[in-house]
Amino acid sequence: MNIGQAASRSGLSAKMIRYYESIGLISPAGRNANGYRRYSDDDLHRLAFIKRSRDLGFSLEEVSRLLTLWQDRQRASADVKALAGAHIDDLNRRIAELAGLRDTLQELVDHCHGDGRPDCPILKDLESGGCCRA
Amino acid sequence: MNIGQAASRSGLSAKMIRYYESIGLISPAGRNANGYRRYSDDDLHRLAFIKRSRDLGFSLEEVSRLLTLWQDRQRASADVKALAGAHIDDLNRRIAELAGLRDTLQELVDHCHGDGRPDCPILKDLESGGCCRA
DNA sequence: CTTGACCTTCCCATAAGGTCAAGGTTGATC
DNA sequence: GATCAACCTTGACCTTATGGGAAGGTCAAG
Structure with missing residues (x-):
């Protein structure tokens, strides 16, 4: 899935996804041969998590901590x-x-x-x- | 009165006063021979008005309109x-x-x-x- | 071949300042 | 006369979380 579809399915904008990658909130997406970013369903899940967290008013800093806790099965x-x-x-x-x-x-x-x-x-x-x- | 005193007496920072001047919220202050900005009691009054308006949560845009109304005796x-x-x-x-x-x-x-x-x-x-x- | 919809990176803008640098002025003290 | 501290000047970059747009690469359809 390209960034446009990841954007519309997560509710974020393509711009925001690139921005989140640039500040290290999400790890760099894989690339297709043509250089386009590639997103898996798993990535999409993460993006939706971010979107929902932002909607609840968490700052990106807090979202980062939430993501860490989310990934951590020992939390x-x-x-x-x-x-x-x-x-x-x-x-x-x-x-x-x-x-x-x-x-x-x-x-x-x-x-x-x-x-x-x-x-x-x-x-x-x-x-x-x-x-x-x- | 120099900017430092205008700042401490109005409750704004010197930086803010320069900023307000740069965006046209207040007209450029007069200058002394040494290039320092010079403020009158009237200027100070205006600065205090701005400070109070900001404290009440008005945006700079709104403050600008309030200032206009304030100066307008026909309002x-x-x-x-x-x-x-x-x-x-x-x-x-x-x-x-x-x-x-x-x-x-x-x-x-x-x-x-x-x-x-x-x-x-x-x-x-x-x-x-x-x-x-x- | 061209059109249009994608995608890429990069730069600029927002509100309302804070912080720091590099330098000029002034006044007081030694 | 030197020096020091406290002021002033402009300028440039930092913040938050995005939006906008330029300039150009890619791809599928007509």
Whole structure:
């Protein structure tokens, strides 16, 4: 199978597959006589694993560790759980941060007339650094 | 005032100030005889406005529009409100997306023993593309 | 033979900076 | 007068995870 088919069947782009190879996330694909990359069903399986991991928000660095654990028949499930747990913590931190921004902004928006007049508490806050919160 | 002082007083880094100038977010600063950038209190005010906007999660593109509205004495507060509202919507979308990922992952983690055995539903899901959700 | 769909490598761009290099300026101290 | 530290200048490369496109090789069909 050439890269195009591996791409469409894994859900990745050909560009991404080449990139993953270039950074060492996957080992270099075999080549046909014409120089085209060749992919086996096993390779495809690995690509789909990567795709799914990325969809769940794991960074390529984390995907790399997941791949290693996946290939390792001696792995402890605790290691996988720890990796996933750390990622969940990370997601929660980012969610809390975004929610904090949203709440601050929402409060500002709530106090803005939103009419044709120029007076605007949102700009006032941006100007002065805010008066009522950290 | 030189760039270092403008930086420490605005909360931005000197590097960021130069960067904002290079991308046209702020107009080129005046120069002293020695070639150093010179900043007025008015410039500082603008820099602090940018810093505060960035802290609230606005992209540089949005900051640019906010600056324009801020300078415009004829602005309608409705325009500012709309911009902030769109940003809130954006934040909410990102929050929902992250929360979705977190929930999926959390469910997988909950089903993983997390012991010394290699059997692991997390890897199983990554492998097969998930069985119980979109 | 040509067309079009593949594939190859290589370079550039993104957002929002960080880091480091190599050099000029300034002010204070010895 | 030398020197040292702290500032400033530009520039170039690093990051993450991709997208876009150029320039060219390959292959099958018409």
